[in-house]
Amino acid sequence: xxxxxxxxxxxxxxxxxxxxxxxxxxxxxxxxxxxxxxxxxxxxxxxxxxxxxxxxxxxxxxxxxxxxxxxxxxxxxxxxxxxxxxxxxxxxxxxxxxxxxxxxxxxxxxxxxxxxxxxxxxxxxxxxxxxxxxxxxxxxxxxxxxxxxxxxxxxxxxxxxxxxxxxxxxxxxxxxxxxxxxxxxxxxxxxxxxxxxxxxxxxxxxxxxxxxxxxxxxxxxxxxxxxxxxxxxxxxxxxxxxxxxxxxxxxxxxxxxxxx
Numbered sequence: 001x002x003x004x005x006x007x008x009x010x011x012x013x014x015x016x017x018x019x020x021x022x023x024x025x026x027x028x029x030x031x032x033x034x035x036x037x038x039x040x041x042x043x044x045x046x047x048x049x050x051x052x053x054x055x056x057x058x059x060x061x062x063x064x065x066x067x068x069x070x071x072x073x074x075x076x077x078x079x080x081x082x083x084x085x086x087x088x089x090x091x092x093x094x095x096x097x098x099x100x101x102x103x104x105x106x107x108x109x110x111x112x113x114x115x116x117x118x119x120x121x122x123x124x125x126x127x128x129x130x131x132x133x134x135x136x137x138x139x140x141x142x143x144x145x146x147x148x149x150x151x152x153x154x155x156x157x158x159x160x161x162x163x164x165x166x167x168x169x170x171x172x173x174x175x176x177x178x179x180x181x182x183x184x185x186x187x188x189x190x191x192x193x194x195x196x197x198x199x200x201x202x203x204x205x206x207x208x209x210x211x212x213x214x215x216x217x218x219x220x221x222x223x224x225x226x227x228x229x230x231x232x233x234x235x236x237x238x239x240x241x242x243x244x245x246x247x248x249x250x251x252x253x254x255x256x257x258x259x260x
Contacts, residue, residue, distance in 0.1 A: 023117040030114075038114055044190050048253065049080070050174035051191075059179065068176045073166045076175045083111040086165060089121065091157060093128065100128040102153075104160040108168040120172040124164035128156045194250050195219060198231050201242060207234035229255045 027035060058072035077084055090105040103125040110118045129152070170176045199211035210231040213219055219227050228251060232240075243251070 021119055027116060038116070042112065045080075046174045047190060049076075050177040052175075052253075053178050054176055066179060068166060068179050070162050070166065073169045073175060077169050077173065080173070080175075081110045081112065085109045086161075088161060091160075094125075098130060101125040102128055102156045102160045104157065104164055106161060106164045106168060108165065108172060110172065118172065120168045122164045122168035122171065124160055124167060126156050126160035126163065128153065190250065191224060191254065194247055194254075195224060195228060195231075197247070198228065198235070198243070198251065201239040202231045202234045205234055205236050205239055207231070210234075225255055 030038065054068055054072065058069045059066055060069055061067075085108075087107040087109070088104060089107050092103050093100050094103050095101045103123065105121060105123045108120045108122070110120075112118070166176070167180075170180045196211075196214060199214050202208075203211045210219075210227065213227070232251065232255070
């Protein structure tokens with residue numbers, strides 16, 4: 001069931017190292033050609049997720065740090081990997097008194113449409129909040145500062161789990177790469193091929209500028225959206241008819257017409 005959380009008792013004598021992997025036995029049933037086909041399709045899907053910008057409505061800022069809201073990561077993950085689950089592998093409190101951190105390690109399990117299981121371990125922490133009371137003042141000289149109580153240890157643990165979950169989702173799926181700063185400014189092979197085709201068709205329709213810019217390495221991920229839209233607007237109906245439906249889907253995705 002999507003979103004199921006399993007809690008595993010911490011083994012304090014076992015050191016858990018964050019890892020990422022795949023169930024090899026699930027792949028072994030496929031032939032070489034089928035494995036190659038699956039690999040290429042999954043690579044393309046990852047690249048598309050990585051290039052998809054996160055809508056600003058799902059972003060928040062705290063102390064100059066921009067982060068993605070939890071429900072966006074969860075919903076995007078559920079949409080593309082309905083059968084995911086999360087385990088809490090380990091949790092512990094570290095640090096000096098009054099400066100403790102809740103540290104957790106989670107394991108994100110994914111099952112794709114081919115039935116292949118993969119996982120990703122991720123570790124993150126959250127500073128534990130302590131109860132504080134006002135220090136003595138002129139109006140309240142008997143007040144004492146109290147630092148020996150927790151505000152809500154459960155909330156601190158939850159915050160650490162959520163942060164680790166979001167990082168695992170990003171690392172394994174590419175969702176939120178624009179915020180986590182993992183986007184490569186160079187175009188992927190898929191994007192490059194489709195732009196070359198559109199630019200070549202545009203040249204046949206007396207618009208050689210796009211193909212020339214492409215050949216001069218002036219088209220990258222920072223300007224492909226506008227360049228693609230402008231080049232498509234120069235195509236004749238005959239040229240548009242030479243674009244396959246799946247290629248048109250990718251063009252629409254690049255231009256932001258769909259995929260939000």
